[in-house]
Structure formats: C-alpha cells, structure tokens
Amino acid sequence: MELGESTLHDSPASSQPALANIKESNPLDIWNRCLENIRTRINAQSYKTWFEPIVPLSVDDHTFVIQVPSEFFSEWIEEHYYSLISECLAQLTGRELSIEYDIIPDDREDVTIHILPETPQQRLQDQIVNTSSISSELPRSTLYQPQPAIHPSLNPRYTFANYIKGESNQFARAAAMAVANNPGGTSFNPLVIYGGVGLGKTHLVHAIGNHLLHTHKTKRVLYTSSEKFTVDFVESIQKDKVGEFSAYYRSVDLLIVDDIQFFTGKEKTQDIFFHTFNALHQVGKQIVLSSDRPPKELQGLNERLISRFQWGLTADIQPPDLETRIAILRKKSSDEGVDLTHDVVEFIAANVTSNIRELEGCLIGLLARASLENRALNLDLARDVVRSIIGEVRSHITIEEIQRAVCEHMGIPEDILRAKTRKQEVVNARQIAMYLSKELTNSSLKTIGLHFGGRDHSTVIHAYQTVEDLMKTDPRQRTTVQQIKSKLERNYR
Ligand code: ADP
Numbered sequence: 001m002e003l004g005e006s007t008l009h010d011s012p013a014s015s016q017p018a019l020a021n022i023k024e025s026n027p028l029d030i031w032n033r034c035l036e037n038i039r040t041r042i043n044a045q046s047y048k049t050w051f052e053p054i055v056p057l058s059v060d061d062h063t064f065v066i067q068v069p070s071e072f073f074s075e076w077i078e079e080h081y082y083s084l085i086s087e088c089l090a091q092l093t094g095r096e097l098s099i100e101y102d103i104i105p106d107d108r109e110d111v112t113i114h115i116l117p118e119t120p121q122q123r124l125q126d127q128i129v130n131t132s133s134i135s136s137e138l139p140r141s142t143l144y145q146p147q148p149a150i151h152p153s154l155n156p157r158y159t160f161a162n163y164i165k166g167e168s169n170q171f172a173r174a175a176a177m178a179v180a181n182n183p184g185g186t187s188f189n190p191l192v193i194y195g196g197v198g199l200g201k202t203h204l205v206h207a208i209g210n211h212l213l214h215t216h217k218t219k220r221v222l223y224t225s226s227e228k229f230t231v232d233f234v235e236s237i238q239k240d241k242v243g244e245f246s247a248y249y250r251s252v253d254l255l256i257v258d259d260i261q262f263f264t265g266k267e268k269t270q271d272i273f274f275h276t277f278n279a280l281h282q283v284g285k286q287i288v289l290s291s292d293r294p295p296k297e298l299q300g301l302n303e304r305l306i307s308r309f310q311w312g313l314t315a316d317i318q319p320p321d322l323e324t325r326i327a328i329l330r331k332k333s334s335d336e337g338v339d340l341t342h343d344v345v346e347f348i349a350a351n352v353t354s355n356i357r358e359l360e361g362c363l364i365g366l367l368a369r370a371s372l373e374n375r376a377l378n379l380d381l382a383r384d385v386v387r388s389i390i391g392e393v394r395s396h397i398t399i400e401e402i403q404r405a406v407c408e409h410m411g412i413p414e415d416i417l418r419a420k421t422r423k424q425e426v427v428n429a430r431q432i433a434m435y436l437s438k439e440l441t442n443s444s445l446k447t448i449g450l451h452f453g454g455r456d457h458s459t460v461i462h463a464y465q466t467v468e469d470l471m472k473t474d475p476r477q478r479t480t481v482q483q484i485k486s487k488l489e490r491n492y493r
C-alpha cells in the first residue's frame, strides 16, 4: 500500500488509521516518517545520539520492533522517548503500537543490518535501506560507536622491571606503579612526572602503559608526545576531521602525553587538549603527563591547563645518585651480556653524573670501541670513552680505587675493609680510606658508608674526625695519609 503524504502528516492519533494494513507496510518506511516528525521535536544532539542508531526491524498490528545498541539504550528510550515515539507511530498508523527492543549483543557491537538473518523481508529492507535517506552506513551514536582502532605506541623495553629504582626516582616510580595498577582510580589524576633531560621520564610513563596493557589487554592505552598531539591536531583541521581527532583521543582509558613543555605558546592546541583532558577526567580515565619542569613553571601555558595539571600528583625525578648509576650500568651491561669489572663501572658512574642517557651512551661506546679497536674492557678504555662523551674526566678517583690504594700501602687484603672485623690495623685502614673518600670524591657520607660494608653515615663522620685528629697529634699517621693521598693524586690526575 502506498503511503500518502497527507494522511501521514495530518492525521491525529485518534483519526482514521493511516495504514489500513500494517503488516504489509515496511517498518523502515514507517520509521523514516516517524523520524521526520521526531527530528522537529527534539534537539539535534539528542536526535543524533538516540535516534540515528535505531534500526527498525518489524511491525505488525500491535508491535513495532526496533533494534538498539544496548540495554542501557533501551532503558533510556523507554524512559525519555517512549511516549514521543508511540505518539508519532500512532499518528502514522492509527494504532497504539507497543514498542519492543531488540538489543544488539555486546559481541556484535559492530553488526550492521547487512548481516542480520536473511529473510525475504530482510532482503527487501536491505534494498530499501541502501537507497533510503538512512544510508547503509548508519551514523552511530558515540555511545556505542565501535571504537577506532588504537595503536598504543609503546616501547616494549620500557617496563618497570627494567627501571632501576633509586632514591632519585623512588617517589615518581611508586606513583607510576600506583597509577598503573589502578588507572583513574587513585587521586593521582593526572600524574605529572617532571625532571631533567635523560633522567627516565619517558621510560617511566611507557612503563605505566606497558603494565596496564599487560594486566588488562583490552584497555585502550595511548602514548603520544605533545608534539605529535599538535601535529595530529593541525592535520585534523586541514582535513576537516577535528571530530575524529577528538573522538580518538577521548576513546582511551589511559592517555600519556610526553614532554608537555612543548605545548607552550600553542594556544589552539592547548585549547583542544584542555577539552580532551576534561572529557577524560570527567569519566575517570587516567591521564599521565611528563614535563621537563614543574607545571607551574611552564610559561606560555594557559593558566587553566596549569591548574588542571595540579589536580592530581606531581612527582619529580632527580639526577641519579652514585648507587643508582652503578646499578643502572650493571643492569645494562649484563643485559648486553658483558661483565664489567668493578673499577670500570665505578669509574663511569663516578664521572657521568647528570644523565642516564649519557650513562648508556658510555656503555655503548665502551662496547663498540672494545670490539672495533679490539681493546680490553678496562679502565684505560673507560677513560677514553668517558672523555670523548663528557669532554673531560671530572672526578678522577673512585672509592674503590681509594680502598685499593690504602690496602696496598698498608699491606692488607682489600675486602677486609668491607668486613665486620674490629682489628685495630683494619679499623685504622678503614678509617683512613673513609677519610680519603670524603676528601677526594664527591660522594655523600651515605654513599661512602655503603662502600664499606653498608656502614651508616655517622660511622663515616666518626672516622673522618678520628683521622683528622690523629693527623694533628700523630706524625706517623699524618705521613701515611699524605703518602696514600699523593699516590692517588699522581695516578688519577
Ligand atoms: P627522559 O625522557 O627523562 O629524557 P628517558 O626516559 O628517555 O629520559 O631515559 C633515557 C634513557 O635512560 C632511556 O634509555 C631509559 O631506558 C634509561 N633510563 C632512565 N632511567 C632509568 C632507570 N631508572 N633504570 C633504567 N634505565 C633508565
């Protein structure tokens, strides 16, 4: 039966049935006309969200069946739009039709009407769909839109397991682990990690992403840099795809943005980032950021962004202390399958102090030169490599070298300095070595103590004072100390 325009629009619900034989009517036709009416009665956003995704399935004398994406969706329709829909249907059909829902199962999220069971009626409907104003690629609401495929862009080597813990990064690392275990569920949102170049910010933020993906495979994790975010945004403007850009970044469970200092001065990008941030934060998604300085010192960054960044937790990474540098070198060299001697590790760690990337550079340089120049992996080679990387050798003497020199001079085995023994001659040697360590290296009292069998800093202070006092009163002691000291200085300066 033909659907006459006049009957469609003009007949009130109570008038003559517009469609005498509903069974023969096509549900899509009825629905399209129903939509024309509905579209004029609700706002565009609601229409797009709640009506565009609906697929009309069937109609008979009593029921109109529509397909909806989820249970939640059907409840929402029931609560907010039931009367509107039934009123429109009644106008069209002249009947009080009840509305029934066919819910797309979760694992069929992506189903389109093309792969519904193929009945003759269905085939017909397909054809109509293909030529109707509702295209076969039905616009879908953001609510159940199949989410865009995501590539997390994570470096699989940057894990917590590979991240050496030290005093300098302890707090940032603990915060990162808390976030990785419970993204969006801690008050650390956003988590902002800041610190100087080459101190492990990128590694740590990747570790969060890798951990989450490892424990929850379906979570959507996205790592990006502020520069990449900016480039993507500009490109999306050029291609008129800002909507897609926005939807992509908003679809994630964990958004990691590295080096946010490069957002400074980029007003438009900051603007879209601000909205992205808000959208994610509002729904409890986790945001992790890194910066080369504390957010409040980021000049050229919008105040409202800075204040957002301070909502969560800001954790810094400091330059690594000697122990951490040694541990990192040991770990990295053993990963490379080489066993560096103590003195080489100590020498590099003592000299390359400010940057872990440089530390790695030294190790790589060392291995490269050892194999290319066929040289032994010894202190000589380490000296050459360090000099070529940091320009000069800054600190010449390591605690180990001091210990060796003291023991050699006093004729005692080296490891005894680290042992518990209280024999007078050993105590004396140990105190001299501690004294010289304090005099000739930049190591902290704590570090020095650790090199002597894990003694604490007060023992080092005591040793230092004892030796200083003895040097004033005991000429033999003074000579011993001075001889060792000048020998060390000859060798290492
Ligand atoms: P940033 O982003 O702060 O400039 P990166 O994260 O790129 O620094 O770190 C530089 C290099 O040092 C990387 O190869 C990283 O794996 C390594 N690194 C940094 N901190 C650690 C650490 N605590 N343990 C092991 N490797 C580290």
Ligand code: MG
Residues within 6 Å of the ligand: 201, 202, 203, 258, 259
């Ligand atoms: Mg980095």
